[in-house]
Amino acid sequence: MKNRIIYRILSIDKNVKLLIVIEENCMIDEIDKKLKALGIGRFQVMALLQAARHYLLKGDLDKSKSFGLNRAIFYAWAKYYGPHKWPMRLMRVMEELRRKTIRGEKIAECPQGYVKVLGECIAIGPRGYYMIGDQEQLPIDFDKQVNKKIKLVIDPETAWExxxxxxxxxxxxxxxxxxxxxxxxxEPVRDTFIKDLLVKKRVEPPKHIIEQIKSEEEMYKEFKKKQKSIFDYMRQNQ
Structure with a gap:
């Protein structure tokens, strides 16, 4: 009798978990449709995360907003703005920088008029904000293109935090x-950041990503140790 009762309880528990998963999946599907209808997607996520990145490393909220929007435009300029609206010289420069960044190639020297910021070449406008073409990306532009969109589904301050x-x-x-x-x-959260925030109230890095980062860091440490030992050996035998 006890075994039967335990079995029934376990069965109910599994069914409850299954129902929760089904309900959550349905909720995510509905949210996904709503976000697409409102035009909230990768562009806003990129701008938000890039702004957070800049803020954590350099501070200055206004410049971080400028950086976030600038980088979002940079990575998606062809899709969102179209190359036909860009001067040919600028288009070639931007495309070359984009390709080098995606390929992971180091940019030894930035083109004239650009400065290196967090490993990328970016133009600085007359007011000190980041710029593409002849247009500075101002904090108010970030608020209009990112926060105003996000506000349709969640408090922008919550998204920022x-x-x-x-x-x-x-x-x-x-x-x-x-x-x-x-x-x-x-990349791991570009399609799920807003949805996770709405459904789970938090966003966590995938475990396999954290494990991969730790693994690469350990490999790099080992490499540096070996490199140091080789240099020591060479000095000793000179």
């Missing part, structure tokens, strides 16, 4: 490298 908390879970070496930031921080 969540972005800061999420990005801060990654080591500085990841945040300072644009390729690693894209791969480890942005």
């Amino acid at each position: 969540t972005a800061l908390e999420y990005v801060s879970k990654f080591p500085r070496s990841i945040l300072e490298d644009p390729r690693k930031f894209y791969k480890f921080v942005y």
